[in-house]
Amino acid sequence: MNAATATGAGRRDMRTWIAELEAAGELVRIDKPVDPLTQMGALMYQCREKALFFEKLPHAWRSLGQAPANLRQAALAFGVPEERLVPHVAAKLGTRIAPVMAGSGPVKEVKFSRGEFDLRELPVHVAGQRDGGPVIGSGLVVTRDPDTGQRNVSFHRLQVKGADKTGILLYPRHSWKNYLKYQERNQPMPVAIFIGHHPLYYVAAATTAAYGDDEFEIAGGFLGEPVPLVKCETVDLEVPADAELVLEGEIPPHIREEEGPFSEFQDYYVTGTGRNPIVQYRCLTRRRDAIFKNLQNGSEMEGCVFHKLPMSATIMRRLRDVGGGPNLHNVGMLPGVFGIVVQMTQRFHGEAKNLLMAALSSEYQHPKVAIAVDADVDIFNHSELLWALATRVNPSEDVVVIPSTHNHAMDASLPEVGAPGTALWQRLGSKMLIDATIPPPADAAARAAFERIRPRNPELRLEDFAAEASLPLVRALPELFFGSKLLR
Ligand SMILES: Cc1cc2nc3c(=O)[nH]c(=O)nc-3n(C[C@H](O)[C@H](O)[C@H](O)COP(=O)(O)O)c2cc1C
Known part of the structure; x- marks a missing residue:
């Protein structure tokens, strides 16, 4: 596929995902006003089964959260039964499809320069009681190795610190490695951060592959087609054409500021808290009617689905x-x-x-x-x-x-x-x-x-003997007696 044929038709994005969730009865719409700073975290933290679509947020925003809420919903995104999900993703990791450049895309519909946007007007939520502030948890950060030009895409928590500034936690891995190279040259590291896309993009970004591997190629392998990219306005980086919103900026060398605490994946607050780098933004582009993406961390929350799935699949390939x-x-x-x-x-x-x-x-x-x-x-x-x-x-x-x-x-x-x-x-x-x-x-x-042990005649069903037998009890029988779903 070349740039000319990379149209929006048939492409998967956060909107096709919302439609898919809704059709499967997996989405709950919240039409009452919700305050991201004081209410949204509590609603997401208690919702482990369904995705949430917040329809009335400040500044007329809408947002998707807890999507996927669990591995069952992740299996829906990949189109496989839950018990086959990890082996399926492990197999898919073997296929890399290079991205293509699209001339333009929905994420370019509206453009704001520095001074024209205020990150505090986005519906970024405060996840937990001790968090240092609102944190964008759904931002996928695109960077480049300054020596080779190789791209990296990964999750990084971004604590909102002003109209055009966030903190960033760069765990010692690939984007941190890139940052250290820029810092050694006393140069800022350009970044582009996209927010809101199909979960296959998120699973790809959470995949730790070899240093230098491009997570957009992994996303292409998951999707079975190339990821369409568009050029950024102010940095020499590319972002997915069908994202909801993009932030462009840079991480200055040597600057550190207090960051955290933050409700993290292990269900604790303080890890990673300290003097971390910052990001300065100079451009925001988005769809005209952009939908935000909120992501709640904590044990067994959406963040953990993105941790667990690529980790299990990558290690399965190794084994x-x-x-x-x-x-x-x-x-x-x-x-x-x-x-x-x-x-x-x-x-x-x-x-x-x-x-x-x-x-x-x-x-x-x-x-x-x-x-x-x-x-x-x-x-x-x-x-x-x-x-x-x-x-x-x-x-x-x-x-x-x-x-x-x-x-x-x-x-x-x-x-x-x-x-x-x-x-x-x-x-x-x-x-x-x-x-x-x-x-x-x-x-x-x-x-x-x-x-x-197995009982004699395990095919017998309790409801054939006692009509009032409760459904959960009857449903439990096959798993109880036959063990792993894999064996059935
Ligand atoms: C929900 C979620 C949040 C994450 N937050 C951070 C973060 O704040 N900082 C960080 O360095 N890594 C974070 N990670 C981990 C990386 O994004 C992930 O492991 C990725 O594979 C790293 O990419 P890399 O190995 O190419 O650097 C997070 C992962 C997930 C799934």
């Missing part, structure tokens, strides 16, 4: 090749994102530990605890996981702790070294692997000890 092709079924993240669960059937004794070591040492810094279970354990059902830990683990053999490892700098349970905004920032902690698998099928005698 596929450990030891020449293990029998790997699925990968999932625990709440708080520092725990990972690998669902597999061992081919050999000890194979699970090999996979767990790889899971603890990947592109992602988050995993601290890695657990392996068999295919009969539903890894998205925490009661099943705890049952496997309690009944399939011999602690002296199956739990291994690796001391003195580099851990995620936002894990409050570990000692912090350095400080946010500095080159040394990290947590010096440890990692743990727990092998809760059972012996491999090749050792049938040992495996037999773990055959799960």
Whole structure:
């Protein structure tokens, strides 16, 4: 496809996503006025099942939040059943499609220069009681490596600090690496930040691939077509033509200001808080009737869906090749994102530990605890996981702790070294692997000890015997007796 054929027809954006959610009965419209500074966070924090569309916000704004509210809605966005979501995304990560330049796009309908816009008039919400202020949580930040010109796209929290200024948390990864290169040259790093798009763009931005990989190519792979881009007005960067809103500006070298606290993904406030860089904006472009995107963090909120999905899928790809092709079924993240669960059937004794070591040492810094279970354990059902830990683990053999490892700098349970905004920032902690698998099928005698009980005639249905039997109880039966959804 070239620029001339990159039209808006059939392209996915936040509007097609809203329509899709609504058609699936997954969207709740809120037509009463909501104050983003004092009310919106509470409404999103309690809504774990449905997406929310805020129709009456200050300055006539509308906004989408909690979309995807959970992995079920993420599966809807990818068009696959929930239990196949992670393997599907893992497969899609293998396809990269280069973006194309579109002549123009809806995000260019209205343009404002410095002095003509005020970030405080956007419906940016305050997520939690101790937050340092309103934070744009849905901004996807585009930067470039000044040496190679390679693009990077990633999430960064942006605390609103004035009409044209925000803070930014640059976790030591790719965009931080780019920033350090500019800072060494005493130059500001140009940034373009797009807000409001289809969730496949958000999942791509949250994917940590190799340094230099372009997340717009990953988004293209997810979409099955090139991402259409448009040139920015004031910086040498490109942004998606179909975004709702774009902010252009720069991160000056060496400047640090107090930033945070912020309601973060682990459900705590203070990690990352400190003297962090700032962003100065000089241009805002948007659709004429732009819809804002609010994003609530906290354990098991929308932010965690974007953390968990690409992390599980990226690590699943890595595990596929450990030891020449293990029998790997699925990968999932625990709440708080520092725990990972690998669902597999061992081919050999000890194979699970090999996979767990790889899971603890990947592109992602988050995993601290890695657990392996068999295919009969539903890894998205925490009661099943705890049952496997309690009944399939011999602690002296199956739990291994690796001391003195580099851990995620936002894990409050570990000692912090350095400080946010500095080159040394990290947590010096440890990692743990727990092998809760059972012996491999090749050792049938040992495996037999773990055959799960099943009643006689499991196909019988309670409602055929007692009409008043409650629906949830009846629905629970197949999962209770047949374990993992994968096996049904
Ligand atoms: C909801 C959400 C919020 C995030 N917030 C930040 C942030 O404030 N600062 C940061 O450096 N990374 C943040 N991240 C992580 C990165 O955006 C993400 O890991 C991305 O893959 C990093 O890209 P990179 O590896 O190309 O730098 C966030 C991720 C998600 C899903």
